[in-house]
Amino acid sequence: MSIVVIQARINSSRLPGKVLLPICGIPLVVLAAKRAGNKGRNVIVATSEESSDDSLVSTLSIHNIKFFRGSLENTLQRFVECTKSYHNSSLIFRLTADNCFPDGGLLDEVEADFLSRNLDYIVCNGEESGLPYGVSVELTRLTHIRDADRATSDVFDQEHVTPYIARKFGRQFFTKYKHLNMGHYRCTIDNLDDYLSVASAFAGVSNPVEICTQSLVERLTKAPYQPEITFKAKKLALGTAQLGMTYGINNKVGKPIKKTSIDIIKTAIANGVELLDTARAYGDAETTIGQIIKDGWGSRVRIVTKLPPLNECGANESNRFINSLVDLNIARSCAALRQERLDILMLHRASHISRWRGAVWNRLIQHKKNGNLRQLGVSVQSPKELEDVISCREIEHIQLPLNILDWRWEKAIDTIKKEKLQRNLSIYLRSSLLQGLLISENPLHWKRANIKTPEKIMSWLKTECDKIECDSVLELCLRYANSLDWADAVVVGIESLNQLKENLRVFSTKPLTKEYIESINQTRPILSEKALNPALWASHV
Numbered sequence: 001m002s003i004v005v006i007q008a009r010i011n012s013s014r015l016p017g018k019v020l021l022p023i024c025g026i027p028l029v030v031l032a033a034k035r036a037g038n039k040g041r042n043v044i045v046a047t048s049e050e051s052s053d054d055s056l057v058s059t060l061s062i063h064n065i066k067f068f069r070g071s072l073e074n075t076l077q078r079f080v081e082c083t084k085s086y087h088n089s090s091l092i093f094r095l096t097a098d099n100c101f102p103d104g105g106l107l108d109e110v111e112a113d114f115l116s117r118n119l120d121y122i123v124c125n126g127e128e129s130g131l132p133y134g135v136s137v138e139l140t141r142l143t144h145i146r147d148a149d150r151a152t153s154d155v156f157d158q159e160h161v162t163p164y165i166a167r168k169f170g171r172q173f174f175t176k177y178k179h180l181n182m183g184h185y186r187c188t189i190d191n192l193d194d195y196l197s198v199a200s201a202f203a204g205v206s207n208p209v210e211i212c213t214q215s216l217v218e219r220l221t222k223a224p225y226q227p228e229i230t231f232k233a234k235k236l237a238l239g240t241a242q243l244g245m246t247y248g249i250n251n252k253v254g255k256p257i258k259k260t261s262i263d264i265i266k267t268a269i270a271n272g273v274e275l276l277d278t279a280r281a282y283g284d285a286e287t288t289i290g291q292i293i294k295d296g297w298g299s300r301v302r303i304v305t306k307l308p309p310l311n312e313c314g315a316n317e318s319n320r321f322i323n324s325l326v327d328l329n330i331a332r333s334c335a336a337l338r339q340e341r342l343d344i345l346m347l348h349r350a351s352h353i354s355r356w357r358g359a360v361w362n363r364l365i366q367h368k369k370n371g372n373l374r375q376l377g378v379s380v381q382s383p384k385e386l387e388d389v390i391s392c393r394e395i396e397h398i399q400l401p402l403n404i405l406d407w408r409w410e411k412a413i414d415t416i417k418k419e420k421l422q423r424n425l426s427i428y429l430r431s432s433l434l435q436g437l438l439i440s441e442n443p444l445h446w447k448r449a450n451i452k453t454p455e456k457i458m459s460w461l462k463t464e465c466d467k468i469e470c471d472s473v474l475e476l477c478l479r480y481a482n483s484l485d486w487a488d489a490v491v492v493g494i495e496s497l498n499q500l501k502e503n504l505r506v507f508s509t510k511p512l513t514k515e516y517i518e519s520i521n522q523t524r525p526i527l528s529e530k531a532l533n534p535a536l537w538a539s540h541v
Contacts, residue, residue: 001090002111002139004036004043005082007075007161008097010052014190014296019097020059021195024208028189029056029097030063034209036095039104045097046082048072074158080149088143094161098189099134100198106213107137110174114139117172121165124174127183132220134188134198135213137174138162144169180217184227184272187220191296193266197223225270232272233507235482237304237428238265238500239493240278244285256495261288264500269301271504277399277428277491279306279348280329286336293338304344304397304428305333306379313356322359330367344397346377350385353378353392365394377426381533383412390415396424399491401431403438404480405457405524406532417486430491432481435534439474448538450530457525464520468512475506480520483511 008019008029019029026034029045037043045060045067047053053069060067068082083092091114093107106124114122121144123129125136140162148157148164157164189195201219205211220226243261256264265276265288278285289303307329313322333342345364347353353361367373377397380386386409389395402409419425433439437449438461446454461473470476481490490507494500530536 001086002041002093002107003083003086003090004041004093004095004107005079006033006036006043006045006095006097007078008045008047008053008056009050009072010056011050012098012190014299015192015195018189018195019056021189023100023199024202024205026208027059027063028100030059030065031208032095032097032100032102033060033065034063035100035103036093036107037104038209039108041093041104041107042066044068044082046070046075046078048078073155076145076149076152076158076161079145079161083142083145086142088141088146090142092140092142092145094138094140096136096188099136099187100189101132101135101187101213101216102137103211103213106135107139109176110137110139113174113176119172120144120169121162122172122174123162123166128173128178129175130178130180130183131213132182132185132187132217134186135217136188140165177214182217182220184229184232185217185220186226186270187216190299193225193295193297197225200224225266227271228267228501229271229504229508233504234272234274235487235489236268236273236503236507237275237277237489237491238268238273239430239491240265240276240285240289241282242493242495243288244278244283255283258288258291260497262291264494264497265289265292266295266297267497268494268500268504269297273301275302275304275428275489275491277304277430280308280333281306281348286333290336290338298339302343303337303339304346304377304399305337305342306346306348307352307360309348310352310360315356317356317359319357319359322356323363326360326363326367330372334372341371342373344375344377345373346379346397346399348379350378350380350389353389361394368394379430381535383408386412387415390419390425393423397426397428399428399430401532402429402481402484402487403432403434403532404461404477404520405434405438405527407521407524407526408529408532410521413486420486426488427486428489428491429481429484429487431534432490432492433474433477434532438477439472449534450528450537457527460523460525468516474502478503478506479509479512480517482507483517485511 010017012018020027023031033043033045045065047056047067047069049069050072057067070078070081095102110124121140123138126133144165152164187198189198200223201216202208243256245255276289278289364376368376375396376394378389378395379399386400416427437445465473465476492503
């Protein structure tokens with residue numbers, strides 16, 4: 001005998017009340033329960049005893065859905081108590097009320113696989129199963145649920161029910177649909193956009209309870225904010241300077257309107273971008289990102305922001321003034337980003353570690369100890385600055401400018417690799433297009449960058465494109481940065497959705513070979529420091 005237990009609650013932190021949102025006129029939790037039971041299985045919705053879930057229970061009663069009320073925090077205990085009348089040998093499915101794609105037919109297939117392989121635990125979800133994130137099914141034996149309740153007091157185990165079992169018996173995956181390669185799609189409901197996406201997949205369906213999971217998965221490809229690439233652009237980080245102000249020597253679009261900026265960020269996240277790079281100094285970029293956080297996308301992305309340059313501080317400012325200024329800017333970033341604490345905060349300038357008697361850095365360390373910041377980092381401009389800060393153990397992230405023509409970092413690479421082996425350190429590359437200069441064919445742009453005869457450089461770039469059949473200089477430059485194995489992410493600024501889609505495509509291609517990277521390093525034109533550092537460029541020519 002197999003039973004289905006669906007965990008549900010009203011007080012979702014990201015989208016409160018989501019389990020009661022209607023899909024085809026049916027509350028989400030009711031639809032999830034009816035679809036799971038459409039082949040005759042017993043289904044129980046396990047919710048909490050809290051008054052906040054009274055409306056949920058009332059809805060289940062109206063629709064004749066069985067329910068059980070137990071501990072809000074200890075979901076594992078809920079599962080044990082709601083299945084007291086069942087024998088130890090019973091099979092138990094775990095589903096969640098925000099995932100309404102699984103149906104009885106899929107559960108039949110998972111159960112058949114489970115029994116044929118004589119397993120103790122199996123999971124269907126995401127890339128390993130080839131199905132969208134949210135086609136989530138776990139199956140185990142009831143005796144293991146009861147054993148886990150007795151054996152573990154870990155809060156994570158109790159909240160998520162099955163981690164203890166998965167550790168004990170290993171994670172075995174249901175892989176019948178792995179060939180679909182749709183693990184990068186999404187049909188769970190964590191935010192309003194997720195809800196609209198799932199609702200669109202059900203739109204026009206005459207019988208939402210009986211439509212099979214596979215048909216819904218096919219319809220999901222046309223839903224909003226779904227991936228447009230086959231493979232994740234794992235190292236692409238979205239730079240947001242262009243979304244907060246007009247930025248870059250070759251910027252042809254200017255600052256996008258806010259709706260376009262929001263579409264760019266959401267589309268990037270939907271396609272696997274996991275890091276957003278911003279700063280207090282990037283106009284209203286933080287505020288734009290904050291809108292995405294408000295919409296419930298915060299769980300899918302980390303945000304790097306930076307303190308402003310602190311130009312208003314004189315050399316002899318008091319510690320009290322410095323502390324107040326740091327506190328103010330952290331508070332402003334938290335407010336703009338709509339976060340209680342910051343994921344990663346960087347110094348905009350490496351010199352601020354020691355300047356003002358170390359007051360800025362000491363204040364940041366205190367904020368981290370107090371839980372206002374998760375991690376600290378620093379943005380460096382040159383190999384000398386990198387050398388000065390890389391041994392500082394409090395620094396977990398370093399951002400540095402590097403492009404295909406930048407020879408200055410060659411001697412630093414061994415130091416970076418050695419340091420990364422010894423501790424938790426992430427390296428982010430920026431300026432891989434040298435603020436857009438490398439893809440410009442305008443001689444005036446090159447002259448502003450202190451390069452009087454750019455023809456040789458432009459010819460070399462085009463020759464290298466032809467060697468590996470790159471479609472453009474942009475692709476060559478981004479593939480070069482993406483192929484450096486010592487870098488964890490490449491920050492690329494985007495001005496339009498078309499640019500984003502092109503960059504996603506490029507970052508999803510295979511890395512360049514080590515041999516070809518070495519060939520580039522040996523043959524590239526040598527530029528001066530004045531050309532490689534945009535701070536030294538002329539304001540106009």
